[in-house]
Amino acid sequence: MLMTSGLISENENKLIADTYDVIIVGTGVAGLFTALSISPELKILMVSKDKIKNSDSYLAQGGICTLKEPADFDSFLEDTLRAGRYENKEDSVRVMIENSPMIMDRLIEYGVLFDKDKDGGFEYTREGAHSTYRILHHKDVTGKEITNKLLNNVRERENITLCEFTKMLDLIIEDNSCKGVVLVDGVNDVTKAVYAREVVLATGGIGGLFAHSTNFRHITGDSFALALRHGVELENINYIQIHPTSLYEVNKNRKFLISESVRGEGGILLNKAGERFVDELLPRDVVTEAIRKQMEIDERPYVMLSIKHMPKEEILRRFPNIYRHCMEVGYDLSVEDIPVTPAQHYLMGGIMADTYGRTSVNNLFAVGETACNGVHGANRLASNSLLESLVFAERAGWIITEEIGDVPLCTPPVSMDKYEDVEKWDNENRELILKEIRRRDENFYDKWCNN
Numbered sequence: 001m002l003m004t005s006g007l008i009s010e011n012e013n014k015l016i017a018d019t020y021d022v023i024i025v026g027t028g029v030a031g032l033f034t035a036l037s038i039s040p041e042l043k044i045l046m047v048s049k050d051k052i053k054n055s056d057s058y059l060a061q062g063g064i065c066t067l068k069e070p071a072d073f074d075s076f077l078e079d080t081l082r083a084g085r086y087e088n089k090e091d092s093v094r095v096m097i098e099n100s101p102m103i104m105d106r107l108i109e110y111g112v113l114f115d116k117d118k119d120g121g122f123e124y125t126r127e128g129a130h131s132t133y134r135i136l137h138h139k140d141v142t143g144k145e146i147t148n149k150l151l152n153n154v155r156e157r158e159n160i161t162l163c164e165f166t167k168m169l170d171l172i173i174e175d176n177s178c179k180g181v182v183l184v185d186g187v188n189d190v191t192k193a194v195y196a197r198e199v200v201l202a203t204g205g206i207g208g209l210f211a212h213s214t215n216f217r218h219i220t221g222d223s224f225a226l227a228l229r230h231g232v233e234l235e236n237i238n239y240i241q242i243h244p245t246s247l248y249e250v251n252k253n254r255k256f257l258i259s260e261s262v263r264g265e266g267g268i269l270l271n272k273a274g275e276r277f278v279d280e281l282l283p284r285d286v287v288t289e290a291i292r293k294q295m296e297i298d299e300r301p302y303v304m305l306s307i308k309h310m311p312k313e314e315i316l317r318r319f320p321n322i323y324r325h326c327m328e329v330g331y332d333l334s335v336e337d338i339p340v341t342p343a344q345h346y347l348m349g350g351i352m353a354d355t356y357g358r359t360s361v362n363n364l365f366a367v368g369e370t371a372c373n374g375v376h377g378a379n380r381l382a383s384n385s386l387l388e389s390l391v392f393a394e395r396a397g398w399i400i401t402e403e404i405g406d407v408p409l410c411t412p413p414v415s416m417d418k419y420e421d422v423e424k425w426d427n428e429n430r431e432l433i434l435k436e437i438r439r440r441d442e443n444f445y446d447k448w449c450n451n
Contacts, residue, residue, distance in 0.1 A: 007163065007166060007183060007185045007188075007192060007194075016045065016161070016163055016166075017043075017045075018193075019180075019194070019196065019411065020045040020161075021042040021044065021198070022035075022043070022044045022045070022196055022197065022199070022400060023044075023045045023046075023047070023180065023181055023196040023198075023199045023200070024044060024045070024047075024199075024200040024202060025046075025047055025168045025181065025199070025200065025223070026047075026048065026055065026201065026202030027047075027048040027052050027053075027055055027151070027162065027164075027202075028057035028058070028147065028202060028368060028389070029055075029143070029150060029368070029390060029393070030202040030367040030368025030369070030370070030371075030392075030393040031200065031202035031367070031368070032150040033389070033390050033394055033397070034200050034365075034394075034396050034400075035160050036110075036150065036153055037394045037395075037401075038397040039401040040158075041159070042159060042400075042404065044159055044160045045161050046154070046160060046163065047163045047168065047183060048162075048164045048165070048166065049167045049186075049203070049218050050216065050218045051164055052162060053148075053151070054218070055204060055216070056204050056205065056215050056216060056219060056369070057143045057147045057368075057386070058143055058144050059214065059216075059257065060142055060143025060144075060146075061140045061142065061257055061259035061321070062127055062142065062259040062261040062264075062382060063125060063127075063135035063137030063142045063261060063383045063386075064104075064135065064137070064142060064146070064383055064386040064387050064390075065130075065383045065384050065387050066135075066136055066387065067097050067098070068132075068134045072132060072134060073097060076134060077093055077094065078131075079130055079381055080093050080097075080375070080381045080384060081093065082129065082283070083283045083379050083380065084375075084376055084378055084379055084381070085379060086377065087236075087377035087378040088374055088375060088376065088377035089374025089375070091374075092375045093374075093375055095355050095391065095392075095395075096375050096388055096392075099395075100387055100391065103390045103391055103394065104136065107146060110149050112138070112146050112149045115139065123136075123137070124136060125137055125264055125265065126261075126264045127264040127383055128264065128281045128282060128283060128284060128287065129281065129283040129284075129382065130264075130281075130381070139317075139321065140259055140320065140321045140322050141321050142386070143386065146386065165187050166183050166186065167183065167186055168181050168182070168222055168223075168226075169182040169191065169419050169425065170226060170229075171199070171226050171230055172193060172195070172412065173232075173364075174412050176361055177363050177410075178198075178199045178361050178363045178364035179195055179410045179412055180193060180195035180196050180411075181194055181196075182414060182416075182419065191416055191419055193414040193416075195409060195411045197404050197409050198364075198400050198404055198407060200365040200366070200396060201351065201364070201365065201366045201367070201370045201371075202368045202393070203370050204219045204368065204370060205221065205369040205370070206219070206220065206240070206433060207344050209430060209449075210343075210344040210449065212255055212341075212342075212343040212344060213254065213255060213343055213344040213345070214254065214255050214256070214343050214345045215345070217254060220429070221433045222429060223350075223351060223366065223370050224237060224351065224432075224433050225428075225430070225432045226429075227351050228432045229432070230361070232351060232361050232364065234349065234350065234351060234436070235349055235352035236348060236349030236372055236378070237372075237433070237440060238349065238436075238437045238440035238441035239347070239348035239349040239377075239379075240347055240349075240437070240448070241284060241344075241345050241348060242284075242288045242344055242448060243257060243260075243288070243343055243345030244260075244269075244288045244291050244340070245257075245258040245260070245305060245340040245342075246258060246340060246342070246343035247325070247329070247339070247340060248302035248339035248341040255341075255343040256325055257343075258322060259319070259322065260284070260382045261382075262305065262307055263280040263305075264281065265318065266307065266309055267305055267307040268305070268306050268307075269291065269303055269304070269306075270306055271297070271298055271303060271304075272297075272300065272303075274304075277290060277303075278290035283381075284345075284379060285378075291341070291342055292342060301341055302340060303339070303341075304338065304339060305337060305338050308333075308334065308335065310334070312334035315333055326338055346369065346385060348372070348377065348378065348380050350372040351366035351370055352372055353365070353366045353371040353373045354373065355373060355395060356392070357396030357399070358396075363407055365400070367389065367392055367396050368392075369389070371392065375392075437449060
């Protein structure tokens with residue numbers, strides 16, 4: 001059903017208006033933090049393709065990096081650059097690190113709780129390719145803690161309307177300027193154009209395009225397909241991270257992540273003979289390739305991960321969610337090894353953006369995993385994703401607030417004819433993205449995408 005009105009928001013079943021100051025597509029930490037960083041005087045619409053909480057931010061386990069002390073700056077910078085194979089944009093990395101203490105302060109103000117040590121100070125952990133302990137965490141559900149607290153604060157803002165089960169079908173772009181989005185209500189099958197002065201894309205990555213991914217299945221790279229349709233500049237869309245350790249489960253749609261912090265706390269990888277075969281704290285891409293090769297040697301689709309050196313009470317304190325899930329599928333982490341296998345996890349590339357989230361199209365911003373601001377280079381350093389999302393989301397919110405007064409609200413007519421077959425539109429989007437990945441890196445495509 002194609003209409004010009006009728007979409008229902010989460011807030012008191014209000015109809016979605018035809019115009020807003022800002023539309024934010026996506027309700028993970030990047031989208032939420034952008035909304036909280038925009039002036040409360042501005043009218044904001046936030047839409048989620050699925051349930052509001054079903055973002056990959058919610059699934060993040062390990063933690064969030066921060067600059068623990070000024071003396072760690074150079075080491076933090078080098079660790080990030082080395083993990084990214086020195087293809088990072090150093091200016092962006094510096095912005096991220098410099099702003100990290102302020103971000104932690106804001107999170108704490110919003111109610112986020114980080115684990116403390118026995119003396120009452122923050123407890124830091126370490127993960128692969130980090131030279132020191134600089135990662136704050138909330139048990140093994142850091143993303144859930146941050147997302148919930150940000151969402152609670154967003155819901156208190158009267159200027160923000162939240163709408164779930166609402167998919168962005170298209171961008172409305174005219175004269176290299178974004179005027180709004182075309183939305184479809186997945187429950188009532190209602191489609192309409194909604195206009196805004198500024199549009200922010202925070203739709204996450206592309207995990208739903210892969211047979212094996214730790215991402216939610218509905219996260220299918222919609223922003224990137226629309227970027228390709230409209231000529232919005234992409235960068236390094238083929239820089240896709242395969243996480244070394246997801247729990248091996250047959251016929252599981254979304255792979256359950258076994259956080260890198262498990263290896264950071266001493267977990268070891270074992271081959272079929274029960275022997276270690278790799279330094280577990282090497283960068284993710286190196287560990288992933290070592291596991292892939294070992295699986296070929298062992299002729300089985302997994303290797304084993306052992307954390308039996310940790311006392312059970314410490315496992316339950318540090319990794320309660322991982323322990324609980326493993327028990328549910330029949331593995332007791334405290335007494336037995338678990339099978340793990342690589343799975344698509346994160347996109348380092350995306351829509352090219354500057355350090356304020358601005359893209360090649362006026363009034364169109366990209367933040368979080370959707371954006372490529374150059375922080376991650378060719379490979380992301382563990383636990384930099386939440387930090388990167390928050391730092392640049394905040395900066396996008398600042399610049400939108402500062403500049404929106406000069407942006408007119410335009411409502412060009414939009415023909416709905418091409419959206420009549422949404423399934424066809426979605427299939428075309430999928431093929432556009434995969435074709436672009438293959439064009440840029442056929443070797444990666446054949447190894448990981450062609451399944």
